[in-house]
Amino acid sequence: MVHFVGAGPGAVDLITLRGYKLLSEADVIIYAGSLVNKEQLNYAKKGAEIYNSAHMTLEEVIEVVKRAEKENKVTVRLHTGDSSIYGAIREQIDVLKSLNIQYDVVPGVSSFCGAAASLNAEYTLPNVSQSVIITRMEGRTPVPERESIRSFAAHKSTMVLFLSSGLTEKLSKELIAGGYEKDTPVAVVYKATWPDEKIYRCTIESLPQTMKDNNITKTALILVGNFLGNEYERSDLYNPKFTHEFREGIN
Numbered sequence: 001m002v003h004f005v006g007a008g009p010g011a012v013d014l015i016t017l018r019g020y021k022l023l024s025e026a027d028v029i030i031y032a033g034s035l036v037n038k039e040q041l042n043y044a045k046k047g048a049e050i051y052n053s054a055h056m057t058l059e060e061v062i063e064v065v066k067r068a069e070k071e072n073k074v075t076v077r078l079h080t081g082d083s084s085i086y087g088a089i090r091e092q093i094d095v096l097k098s099l100n101i102q103y104d105v106v107p108g109v110s111s112f113c114g115a116a117a118s119l120n121a122e123y124t125l126p127n128v129s130q131s132v133i134i135t136r137m138e139g140r141t142p143v144p145e146r147e148s149i150r151s152f153a154a155h156k157s158t159m160v161l162f163l164s165s166g167l168t169e170k171l172s173k174e175l176i177a178g179g180y181e182k183d184t185p186v187a188v189v190y191k192a193t194w195p196d197e198k199i200y201r202c203t204i205e206s207l208p209q210t211m212k213d214n215n216i217t218k219t220a221l222i223l224v225g226n227f228l229g230n231e232y233e234r235s236d237l238y239n240p241k242f243t244h245e246f247r248e249g250i251n
C-alpha cells in the first residue's frame, strides 16, 4: 500500500492528523527533499527506510515502492503542501495502477493557504475578487498558450503564482499588459510557515526589484491582487439584515 501524503507548507505541525499517523507508522518513506521540512522525518518510526526523491527519477521511486510491496511494507510518499498542486502524483498513480499496487491520497495544507495565513489575508473579499487563479510562469515546463498570464490578468482577480520567483521581470510585464494596474499590491511570501519565513510587500511594478533586492530566487509564492488592499465590502453572510438557511435577518 502506498499513501500519498501532503506534508503541508513547511511548519512541521501543519501536516494533517491522518498524514501524521500514516507517516509515523510507515515502513518506507519517500519524501520530496527539495521542499519537505526534514524535521517531519522525526515523526517516522525507528528503522523506517527513508529516501529523498529529490535525487531520484520516477523509475527509481517506483523501484523502491515495488521492493516495499514485495516485502509487504507500507510506503508513505510525502509531498510538499498538497499533492494536487504541481505534485507530479498522477504519473506515479498511473504506474501504481498498472502494477496493481494499492494507493490512496491524503490531502495537505498547500503553501498558498499557508501564505494567506501568514498574511492574515482572505483571497476572496466581497466586491474585490471572488476567484483565485493558481498558475505559474512558463519555465522549462511549458504552460498552454491559452493559459497565458496576460489572459488571466484581464480578470484582475486574486492570482497566486507558484514556481515563478526567477521570472518576475517578465511576470510583471505580462500582468500589466493583461490589465492589472501597475500599482496593484503584491506580496511575496518566502518559505511560508517555516521558521525563516519572510514577507515582502510591493506592487506589480516594483516586484522584480523587490525580488532582486532581497535575493529571492526560489521557495516563494507571489500573490497578486486588490485583496491585499484596504477596500472591500462586508459579507452578506454575517450581515444582520441578511436572511439565510440558518439565521433570520432583521429589517
Ligand code: SAH
Pocket: 009, 010, 035, 079, 080, 081, 082, 083, 084, 085, 086, 087, 109, 110, 111, 112, 114, 115, 161, 162, 163, 164, 189, 190, 191, 192, 193, 194, 218, 219, 220, 221
Ligand atoms: N504542492 C506544493 C507546491 C509544489 S511546487 C504546494 O501545495 O504548496 C513548488 C513551489 O511551491 C515552489 O517553487 C514555491 O513557489 C511554492 N512553495 C512551496 N512551499 C512553499 C512555501 N512554504 N512558501 C512559499 N512557497 C512555497
